[in-house]
Amino acid sequence: MTTTTGSTTGSTTGSASGPDTDVYAGARDTTEGRVYTVTGGDWDAVLGAAVDDEDQHLVVNMGPQHPSTHGVLRLVVELEGETVTSLRTVIGYLHTGIEKNLEYRNWVQGTTFVTRMDYLSPIFNETAYCLAVEKLLGVEPPERATTIRVLCMELNRISSHLVALATGGMELGALTAMTNGFREREMVLDVLEMITGLRMNHAYVRPGGVAQDLPPGAVEKVRELLQVMPGRLDGIDAMLTGQPIWKARMERVAHLDVQGCLALGVTGPVLRSTGLAWDLRKTEPYCGYETYDFEVATADTADAYGRFLIRIEEMRQSLRIIEQALDRLQPGPVMVEDTKIAWPAQLALGSDGMGQSLDHVKKIMGTSMEALIHHFKLVTEGFRVPAGQVYVAVESPRGELGVHAVSDGGTRPFRVHVRDPSFVNLQAASAMCEGGLLSDAIAAVASIDPVMGGVDR
Amino acid sequence: MSDDTSTPRDETTAAGPAEGAAVTGGDAAGSGPASELPDAQRPDGSPASTGASRPDGEVATDRLGATSAAPAIAAKASAVTAPDAPARGTSDMFGAAFGSDTSGFGGLVRAPRLEAGSPRPYGAWFDEAVDALQESYAGFAEAVERVVVDRGELTLHVRPDRVAEVARELRDSPDHRYELLSSLSGVDYPDTERRFHVVYHLTSMTYRRRLRLETAVTEADPRVATVTGVYPTADYHERETWDFFGVLFEGHPALTRIFMPDDWQGHPQRKDYPLGGIPVEFQGAVIPPPDERRAYA
Numbered sequence: 001m002t003t004t005t006g007s008t009t010g011s012t013t014g015s016a017s018g019p020d021t022d023v024y025a026g027a028r029d030t031t032e033g034r035v036y037t038v039t040g041g042d043w044d045a046v047l048g049a050a051v052d053d054e055d056q057h058l059v060v061n062m063g064p065q066h067p068s069t070h071g072v073l074r075l076v077v078e079l080e081g082e083t084v085t086s087l088r089t090v091i092g093y094l095h096t097g098i099e100k101n102l103e104y105r106n107w108v109q110g111t112t113f114v115t116r117m118d119y120l121s122p123i124f125n126e127t128a129y130c131l132a133v134e135k136l137l138g139v140e141p142p143e144r145a146t147t148i149r150v151l152c153m154e155l156n157r158i159s160s161h162l163v164a165l166a167t168g169g170m171e172l173g174a175l176t177a178m179t180n181g182f183r184e185r186e187m188v189l190d191v192l193e194m195i196t197g198l199r200m201n202h203a204y205v206r207p208g209g210v211a212q213d214l215p216p217g218a219v220e221k222v223r224e225l226l227q228v229m230p231g232r233l234d235g236i237d238a239m240l241t242g243q244p245i246w247k248a249r250m251e252r253v254a255h256l257d258v259q260g261c262l263a264l265g266v267t268g269p270v271l272r273s274t275g276l277a278w279d280l281r282k283t284e285p286y287c288g289y290e291t292y293d294f295e296v297a298t299a300d301t302a303d304a305y306g307r308f309l310i311r312i313e314e315m316r317q318s319l320r321i322i323e324q325a326l327d328r329l330q331p332g333p334v335m336v337e338d339t340k341i342a343w344p345a346q347l348a349l350g351s352d353g354m355g356q357s358l359d360h361v362k363k364i365m366g367t368s369m370e371a372l373i374h375h376f377k378l379v380t381e382g383f384r385v386p387a388g389q390v391y392v393a394v395e396s397p398r399g400e401l402g403v404h405a406v407s408d409g410g411t412r413p414f415r416v417h418v419r420d421p422s423f424v425n426l427q428a429a430s431a432m433c434e435g436g437l438l439s440d441a442i443a444a445v446a447s448i449d450p451v452m453g454g455v456d457r
Numbered sequence: 458m459s460d461d462t463s464t465p466r467d468e469t470t471a472a473g474p475a476e477g478a479a480v481t482g483g484d485a486a487g488s489g490p491a492s493e494l495p496d497a498q499r500p501d502g503s504p505a506s507t508g509a510s511r512p513d514g515e516v517a518t519d520r521l522g523a524t525s526a527a528p529a530i531a532a533k534a535s536a537v538t539a540p541d542a543p544a545r546g547t548s549d550m551f552g553a554a555f556g557s558d559t560s561g562f563g564g565l566v567r568a569p570r571l572e573a574g575s576p577r578p579y580g581a582w583f584d585e586a587v588d589a590l591q592e593s594y595a596g597f598a599e600a601v602e603r604v605v606v607d608r609g610e611l612t613l614h615v616r617p618d619r620v621a622e623v624a625r626e627l628r629d630s631p632d633h634r635y636e637l638l639s640s641l642s643g644v645d646y647p648d649t650e651r652r653f654h655v656v657y658h659l660t661s662m663t664y665r666r667r668l669r670l671e672t673a674v675t676e677a678d679p680r681v682a683t684v685t686g687v688y689p690t691a692d693y694h695e696r697e698t699w700d701f702f703g704v705l706f707e708g709h710p711a712l713t714r715i716f717m718p719d720d721w722q723g724h725p726q727r728k729d730y731p732l733g734g735i736p737v738e739f740q741g742a743v744i745p746p747p748d749e750r751r752a753y754a
Binding site: 091092095097099100104135136262263264265266267278284388390393400414415419423424426427456 | 607608610612636637638639640642643644645656658662665667669688689690692693694714715716717718725726732747748
């Protein structure tokens with residue numbers, strides 16, 4: 001953390017013996033004033049030196065590598081005493097050019113990129129992207145694939161909210177919230193690993209369906225989770241809700257009302273904490289969400305505490321949806337029938353791990369040259385998508401996750417833009433923090449729950 | 458209808474009679490998957506004769522010349538089909554016309570299709586919404602260049618200096634109530650005169666509708682009126698679009714780069730922005746950038 005005292009160039013009125021000799025906060029004079037590099041445990045010394053200055057204006061650079069900024073996020077905070085007068089977010093540290101990369105891979109390969117954007121909600125990224133590709137293609141995935149998508153999305157919503165609680169708790173000093181949150185998340189990730197093969201970055205949802213059917217035993221494993229998870233959520237709820245320190249840090253902190261949310265484009269739990277029940281699963285249903293029975297959690301406090309309560313409640317509602325999804329799973333295909341889109345082989349578990357089914361290998365190697373060529377073309381070059389543009393949005397754990405996909409009729413996207421909720425919601429940090437205390441800025445950013453992989457893409 | 462709608466590809470597609478008809482017909486109707494259907498169903502004579510190539514004909518012959526060194530199957534395939542046959546989007550789903558590009562990179566440079574205006578009636582709630590806007594907004598005829606309905610989505614193509622005005626009308630008018638700007642992004646259509654498009658996705662929470670505004674500017678004069686005054690959320694989005702495409706949003710409070718470093722040169726998501734290769738520490742080899750990798754055509 002680097003701090004700059006005011007704009008008084010070369011002003012070194014502070015007592016020279018104080019911070020200069022401090023092992024934690026070395027100081028040096030620059031053209032912009034005295035700069036302290038703070039490494040810990042010496043806030044009094046820094047403030048003491050700053051107060052000695054005539055100008056009490058303090059500019060603090062939090063991050064980009066700071067344990068309480070929720071990722072590689074840099075906050076430039078201007079302080080008068082301990083009050084934040086201005087807060088600016090600086091982003092881009094995790095920019096990896098995913099949108100540009102998509103333009104040089106085929107449409108199916110795109111799923112492996114988008115899953116890495118918001119790494120806490122990979123299934124949502126994949127589903128939003130695949131819904132956009134399917135809308136361009138004009139195909140509908142089969143019923144079972146849609147149900148599996150819903151199942152995985154809601155599992156993912158729970159794991160994502162658990163991280164929000166865990167990291168948010170850690171940033172506010174509730175370390176047990178962190179250990180419990182990550183422990184429960186691991187149970188969800190185990191289930192997702194069983195279904196998709198990976199804990200994160202699944203690339204499981206594909207244009208036209210999902211990569212493979214649920215493995216044997218997956219339904220039972222999800223049902224086991226449904227037995228255990230409610231008790232664990234109750235535990236987290238009992239530990240944090242109503243706890244005086246937790247409430248003191250969160251109540252009436254990071255206030256943003258409904259007008260502010262709409263002006264700043266904020267969606268998700270932050271918008272719902274103002275009392276507006278705006279949830280795309282209800283207002284603009286996709287993947288058959290209109291047929292599931294669940295409630296949209298809201299609060300009327302418009303503060304960080306309300307957002308915490310909403311996340312707890314949404315996890316409970318997700319469990320309800322998962323139960324309904326399990327009940328309506330019917331045997332059937334998990335990929336569209338069109339062999340110009342669906343990869344021909346069904347993956348199967350062999351003695352050396354997951355791979356092509358041996359039946360398919362036998363067919364293409366032994367009897368059908370054309371099938372081999374077709375398979376090769378479909379995988380290396382990909383399918384063509386009719387020209388046009390679409391915008392598809394889903395409700396991710398952080399709000400509206402939109403995909404704007406443009407096709408020129410080729411085998412690769414002409415342009416894909418992802419409207420990531422973290423990116424948009426992060427703009428609200430300034431509005432939430434200015435005028436409050438520095439410690440409340442931590443709670444505010446935690447209550448937005450930005451994921452920098454999604455912000456920077 | 459502006460010059461956007463006539464792309465070089467239209468001329469080349471006219472060369473192949475049957476296929477050209479399918480494509481230009483699709484253009485005129487501003488249609489979606491339906492017009493592609495006959496193509497997809499057309500029996501494909503030679504399954505190996507695949508290969509996408511660039512739309513502008515001349516490059517196709519370059520590539521064909523290069524196939525002399527390629528496997529015999531490629532030469533055979535190109536002999537079957539006419540050498541000046543149109544390349545992309547005019548045959549089956551793999552674009553099999555000639556050549557044997559299996560890399561998928563053969564068609565990297567390509568002209569996209571820009572929709573012409575859709576004919577009335579638009580269907581669904583679109584007619585009613587466009588009528589309402591026409592009635593309440595005096596500058597409609599001047600500001601809105603064309604209306605496109607595709608795949609159940611309504612797009613208004615707006616003049617770049619009028620975007621903020623139209624957005625304000627759509628936000629405030631009781632007939633529309635687009636309270637939320639969901640997304641704002643750029644698209645680069647490099648072969649057109651007004652190559653940079655800025656696309657706005659508006660959401661009406663009151664009516665639960667979505668609407669797309671689209672505007673296009675030239676490279677020489679990439680100025681668009683900012684909508685930050687109407688939708689403050691556009692702040693980050695417009696900075697992103699400036700950073701990646703170099704579109705200038707006039708009136709934006711602080712139009713600076715947002716993802717790339719402040720001293721970065723160029724705008725990376727432009728289609729003509731050079732891609733990086735990867736040096737390999739083996740006898741000075743380099744993995745070329747994706748658009749320069751070998752194609753098998």
